[in-house]
Every structure is written in C-alpha cells, then in structure tokens.
Amino acid sequence: TIISSEPDIDPEPFYRELRIRQGSVYNPQDVNRTIDRLDILAGRLGYNFVQTQPRVTRNDDTRTLDIEFDVVRGPRLFVERIDIEGNSQTLDRVIRREFELIEGDPFNRRKVQEAADRIRALGFFSRVDVDSREGSAPDQVIIDVNVEETTTGSLGFGVGFGTDDGLNGSVSLEENNFLGRGQRLAFSFATTSENREFSFSFVEPRLFDRNLLAGLDLSYRTRDQDDFEYDVTRATFRPRIEFPIGEFSRLRLNYLLESVDIETETTNASPFYQREVGRQTSSGIGIGYTYDRRNSPIDPTAGFVLNFDQTITGLGGDSKYYRAVVNAKAFTSFFNEELVLSAEFEGGFVKAFGGGETRVSERFFLGGNSFRGFEAFGVGPRDTTTLDANGNAYNAPLGGNIYAIARFEASFPIGLPEEYGIFGGVFLDVGSVWDLDTVTTGGVTAQSTDFDLRSSIGLSIFWDTALGPLRFNFATPLAKVDGVDRTEFFNFTVDARF
Numbered sequence: 001t002i003i004s005s006e007p008d009i010d011p012e013p014f015y016r017e018l019r020i021r022q023g024s025v026y027n028p029q030d031v032n033r034t035i036d037r038l039d040i041l042a043g044r045l046g047y048n049f050v051q052t053q054p055r056v057t058r059n060d061d062t063r064t065l066d067i068e069f070d071v072v073r074g075p076r077l078f079v080e081r082i083d084i085e086g087n088s089q090t091l092d093r094v095i096r097r098e099f100e101l102i103e104g105d106p107f108n109r110r111k112v113q114e115a116a117d118r119i120r121a122l123g124f125f126s127r128v129d130v131d132s133r134e135g136s137a138p139d140q141v142i143i144d145v146n147v148e149e150t151t152t153g154s155l156g157f158g159v160g161f162g163t164d165d166g167l168n169g170s171v172s173l174e175e176n177n178f179l180g181r182g183q184r185l186a187f188s189f190a191t192t193s194e195n196r197e198f199s200f201s202f203v204e205p206r207l208f209d210r211n212l213l214a215g216l217d218l219s220y221r222t223r224d225q226d227d228f229e230y231d232v233t234r235a236t237f238r239p240r241i242e243f244p245i246g247e248f249s250r251l252r253l254n255y256l257l258e259s260v261d262i263e264t265e266t267t268n269a270s271p272f273y274q275r276e277v278g279r280q281t282s283s284g285i286g287i288g289y290t291y292d293r294r295n296s297p298i299d300p301t302a303g304f305v306l307n308f309d310q311t312i313t314g315l316g317g318d319s320k321y322y323r324a325v326v327n328a329k330a331f332t333s334f335f336n337e338e339l340v341l342s343a344e345f346e347g348g349f350v351k352a353f354g355g356g357e358t359r360v361s362e363r364f365f366l367g368g369n370s371f372r373g374f375e376a377f378g379v380g381p382r383d384t385t386t387l388d389a390n391g392n393a394y395n396a397p398l399g400g401n402i403y404a405i406a407r408f409e410a411s412f413p414i415g416l417p418e419e420y421g422i423f424g425g426v427f428l429d430v431g432s433v434w435d436l437d438t439v440t441t442g443g444v445t446a447q448s449t450d451f452d453l454r455s456s457i458g459l460s461i462f463w464d465t466a467l468g469p470l471r472f473n474f475a476t477p478l479a480k481v482d483g484v485d486r487t488e489f490f491n492f493t494v495d496a497r498f
Helices: 012-017 026-044 090-097 110-120
Strands: 050-060 064-073 076-086 125-134 138-148 153-162 166-178 183-192 197-202 213-225 228-244 249-264 278-292 302-315 321-334 339-350 400-413 420-436 454-465 468-479 488-496
Touching: 012 026, 026 050, 026 110, 076 090, 090 400, 110 138, 228 278, 249 302, 302 468, 400 454
Parallel strands: 076 138
Antiparallel strands: 050 064, 125 138, 153 166, 166 183, 183 197, 197 213, 213 228, 228 249, 249 278, 278 302, 302 321, 321 339, 339 400, 400 420, 420 454, 454 468, 468 488
16 A cells, blocks of 8 residues: 655655556565665655655565555655765766756655666676765755776687587687776677677767667678578668666667678579579668566576567668568576576567568577577578489478477486586477468479477576586477478587577
8 A cells, every 4th residue: 555644745656657566576676676676656746855765664464565655745855966986987977967856856765776786786886885975055965986997908819619610719808898998899709610700899888978878889790501501791881779668668779781692502402592692781770678677687596588680671671571570588486596596488579571571581590599499590491302413302491481489498416516616407488480472493392481380398407607608408399390490419619598
C-alpha cells in the first residue's frame, strides 16, 4: 500500500507506479525500483523535498511481508555545489554529467546514490566515494566526489582454437576513456585459417552530455569457404545512435553502407553460387529496440531481455532487401542461484524486393555455436547434386530467408571446488532454417527448402580460466534431414556461462 502523512499529497496517483503485486516473491530490487519510480513521479507532480520511505512488517506465522510506502517530506535542502577530486586524467564533466542534480536543485539523497553507482559503472575508477556535507548555510549541501583512477586501456595479443574456425590469432587495442572524455575507442585484427577480420569502433556514450550514445563501426572481413568453393569479402560502414525511451528500454538507429563481393574459386562451383558472383553495395537504415529486465547483464540469474533489429536497404546501391531479427531470452534460478535455467527464442526474416533475390551473403545459416549438434552451415537448404572435380557431391550450403530456433539450457555445479570455476550444463536446441527465392537453377534443385524441424540435445562443460570462459559442448541430433544436414558431436568455443 501507499500512504502519506502530508495533507497536500494524494497517494492515489502513486499507485500507477506500483509494480509489486500481492502474492509475488519478495525482491529487494523491486522495492528499490518502486521507490525510484515514486520519487520520480513526486518530482513530476511538483512535490519538492519528497522522498519515499518503505516500511516492511514481517508476519512469521504466515511467512509473508507487508510493504507500506510512505511518501513524506524531508528537510528543505538545496545543492550548493558538487566538488570533484582525484581525477587527474578524466575530465570533470565526465563525472558531473552522471548527476541528475545541478547546483541550486533540491537535494535528493537517492539521486546522489544513483549517480555514485553510475560513476562506478563507468569503469574508469578503482575507488569512488560520494559524500555530502553542510554548505555555507544550514539549508545548503555540498556533494563531495573523491575518485581514484585506474587503467582504462588495453593492448592484447591472443591465440586460440575453435572447432568452427580452427586456429586463430588476434591483436586488439581498446581505450574506454579516450583522452579522459569517457569515449570508447577500439581496434582489432583477427585471422584464422579461413577468415580475416579488421574492425574499428568509436563510441561517444554521452553526446552533448546527454543520455545519447553515438557510435561509428567500420569493418573489413574476408571469409574463404574452401569447402564450398566460394569466398566472401565484406566491407561495412555503420554510424549509429542509441538512447533510452523508458526505464528499461533503449532505441537504436543506424545507417548501413556495405559492399559484398562473392567469388568462386572454380567453374565447378554450385550454380547457386555462380549466379551470385560479383560485387554489390547496400545502402539503408536500421532500427533496433532493447527491453532489458535482467538482474545482471554479465551473469544473469533472473529476468529477461528482448532485442529486435531490422534493416531496410535500397537508398542507392545494388542490393534491396528487408531484414529483421528478434531474440528473447529469459532466466530463472533455484537453490540459491546454483541452478540457472534459461530459455531463448530467436528468429529472422529477409526478403528481397524490387524484382531481386537474396544473395547467399544476406541469408541465414544455422549450425556450430548457433545450433549445437550440427556443423557450422550444417542446417538448411543445400545443393546436394553438383559434383566437384573428384566426382563427389558438392553439398553446398545455401542458407535460408527464414529461420527460427529455441534454446533451452541449465547450468549447475558438478561437485568440484568453486575455485576451479568448472560447471556443468545440459541443453536442448529446436529449430530450422528454410525458404529460397529460387529453388532450381542451372538444372540443379536445392534440397530442404521447406520447413523441416531439427533438434539436438547435449551436455556442456563451462570452465572459467585465465584465458577466458571456455565452453565444451557434446551434442547429438534428435531430428535431422538425412542426406542434407551435417552433424557434429563436439563443439568448443570461448563463451560465457550463458
């Protein structure tokens, strides 16, 4: 319930912000979020110096809690100034902009605490202390911010191995507080036996000192598909902006300029590849949306996250298509968060327009890390008729215009000491990729272009090491398309627990 002892404050409008329902499990984070919403609403309604105080009554007999939110007025205090010390590299404004308060505003202790949390989350400081003290008058408050800076840049060299890409090496340079302005600058170069990738990224997280993210991504990738007799070279230019549209939601807008060159190594390549040889450019806009209610973005044990991205090209260039991908993932846990369950649903759709057809570089593929129990590119439409130079079936993967997959996972301790960082897991993947614009070309008919449901089940071993989190998957298909799909039992990658 919501009450107020202040005669001019009506509790009724505050009930709109109450998300805690009778019978729900008590969660301190839900209580804190409710307090935040009530405090924000009080400010919108013009109630200054108002704060919400929760009162929790414990009922031992029924094992329940009664929560009462009291909207009251505190002392009339104002912010005289904000003093910042200890930042020899980081500019004052990078810290100051994390405060919603400025000099002269009514003092709000909760907003000060929230600002302190945001400053810590920047990752620029090893220590952040935010305190308040009386200013030049009893109704004035000075906010003291003392920080201790830490390293924010890294230069990395790496060598690794994955079952999808084989042996790989990489060089990366990253600075998360470029010139003390809070900007992120990243450069990386990676190479494997079949792939090479160069990428550059620049992000200004607070454009014009507002909660507006602006970024620029550049990349150049080559993928040599030796097993399928075609190569893809892709160059991408993508500026973007991102901003909040709600308490838990953000909107992304971007422009895409991309050049994709497809080459075949021999005239014996699949007719589906031969008709797509050449360079095409794409120019278009994209929009994305995220709604995130996870309790942690790194190792979530509760909540859910929803992502939706779509791109439409045709603003110049050769390639004209609409592409959309949606991903939703939910988490829950039991036994003091030792058993973590997740369910993930993902799907995508691409459609060419203007009389064109989608290319192999635009379509979707499943397998490897995306569909365990199947090889990379091992699921979906395929040319199983064309013969290579040795007279063997070429088995060229073609991808599909539509895909859908559900992944169900559980991770849990396996009895080893916690300091070893080894966990176990089980998973079930169910999905498919299908649909082609043209199913027959050059006298060859693609196989499995209709929806055929596949599934797999398996075990995982998670190992947190100094090299990063490693994941070993052992899977076996439960349902597959004989003569089309390519399966694998073991898959190894660097991955998070989920």
